[in-house]
Amino acid sequence: MPCDIPASAAANPLRQLSLAQLRQRTSMKWRTYPQEVLPLWVAEMDVPLAEPVAQAIRDAVTLGDTGYPAGTGYAEALAAFASKRWDWDGLAVERTAIVPDVMLGVVEMIKLVSGPGDPVVVNSPVYPPFYQFVESMGRQVVEAPLGADGRIDLGALEGTFGRVHQGADRPVYLLCSPHNPTGTVHTADELTAVAALAQAYGVRVVADEIHAPVVAPGTVFVPYLSVPGAESGLSLLSASKAWNLAGLKAAVAVAGPDAADDLARLPEEVGHGPSHVGVIAHTAALRDGGAWLDGLLMGLDDNRRLLAGLLAESLPAVRYEPSQATFLAWLDCRSLDLGDDPAAVFLERGKVALNSGIPFGTGGAGFVRLNLATNPELITEAVRRMAAALD
Template identity: 70%
Template structure:
């Protein structure tokens, strides 16, 4: 199967990036998505997108290389670009003085957790949730307390409050690692939901750390609300990056943003933490946030098309698979339990269908019998992947 190149303009007037690259072009890539499996496998798993680099980002990187500007990061260019982007998109302008450069979002989360908790303290998460939450929290010598999502894949507030109580047992410090928007379900939390989180966190003395790496990827019909912007979120932290929205995972750089009451805590992050970010990462992420809005809007239109296409394909080929269209991210969470494929349907789809998906059990409680599918590909690849999944049965 070799999808054709397409250059159909999206609603923004910019070509849909997901229709730009043929499968042969993609297989020349050397990143994890394309090298983890043999060439006969269609990879719809790890959060890499099948897109060319956005022109503003490519220009900024080319100019930096031309100048030999490959030293250490400095200044507030990234923080300023994020502030302007957040103000345009979310009506929130975090100040550079409340921002710290970190190597990437997960390492930034670990550094913030070290500010507000100690070894052995609890970190609350909402499974099914991004598997590195478990790995990084454990590596930081903190313990996980689960507050599973409800049957509607939204926050379950009685479960969350019970988890806060368990986490604060014996008066120990605790944190809540919020995924906003939520990975893998694509749920976008509303302002009312986040304000209820803030009220519970204040009541129980839990510090909130919000992973907002997918924030620019909220789709039509929903709106991202930065957690530190809500009433009661003043003592929280958010971690943001252009990584997911502009496909920059290989160019490391992220920002930790503190609410007004958390600024003194964030100031305690050691200066050397910021040295772990790549200068070229800062250049790329700044350019994306500053000048990549049209490209992002074209991408969002393409992801929106693909989420509708996936619903149609599942209804036609895999009607027993339950699926709620994501409100944000380019990820789809598929309930395959009715197919009788056991706890890890992804293993079956890989072996029999040659389609690589993320295995549900790694996402914690509620993950068994599920798979995560990456929508950020061409309609042709998505169509072929679902056809192969159906044939695997």
């Protein structure tokens, strides 16, 4: 069902913190660059914690409840959220496991279904840690680039599956859904076609669905495991991105019915990695943070429109298509003639930190990724600085 924002949505959390307040933060986004640099890069949101999450953390600290994680509360909250938001009742708690975070969960899922040297297919341009984590575990990254429309190119994907099937025992497809950096939301038809191709060529699918709760109003998110043919798939989900909980580590691995035995082989020690307080926070977010999330989604949609208008006025050569999901904007700066890495120019001349498109792989050169999850005033200032950098 579409993500329709109810009238009871909370106030926009993106308007609640000033630049002075944000500069008091000590996390990566705010401490990597000098103070004169405006940071719109790494995927942290400039928001206060949702009150239900903050209260759950306060309660845990008051109780001294800071031991090791236990139980299935997180998975149960995720299943209820999936049923309500995505009309998906197929998230079976008995086929889940708690993992430290989504990317470490991806690593563990790939280990379960492949071996050293096996290929892992990705759709470039894509989240840079896909390359880093996959290569560090001794697998080979094979690109099946997105189409010119930013969507999965099923023809290119089939060709790639055919090649990896010929030369490997246990190939894997690492699906990014919704896609980072483009914000594309894959349709049920696209995902069904992916599942059919994976079955035909003996490719196991591991889906990173960390941005699943962050979809624009009117957009339908389709869980990969909900489509026909995806029964052997594995998925990673988390409240991390939607409620800004990256520093409170926890995620859920979910197996399709035919992958339950694979997930059952997950080493016990993996479950020792998540933070118990993180599990508490993520559970509270999914269970009680819906109104806060709705306010965020409205604010992000406002910011997408704001950015589109600012670019049209001040940087018309930059191509930007407001995304269907995530809080990230993928900007095509190739017409600016700034070379392969325009982010370096905007940082040096404009004092705006953006993500370079180069680490996102094939198709990323000449692009930058901008983090929309901030106060609209900071987006306005960032575009002003970017335009000034070209003078």
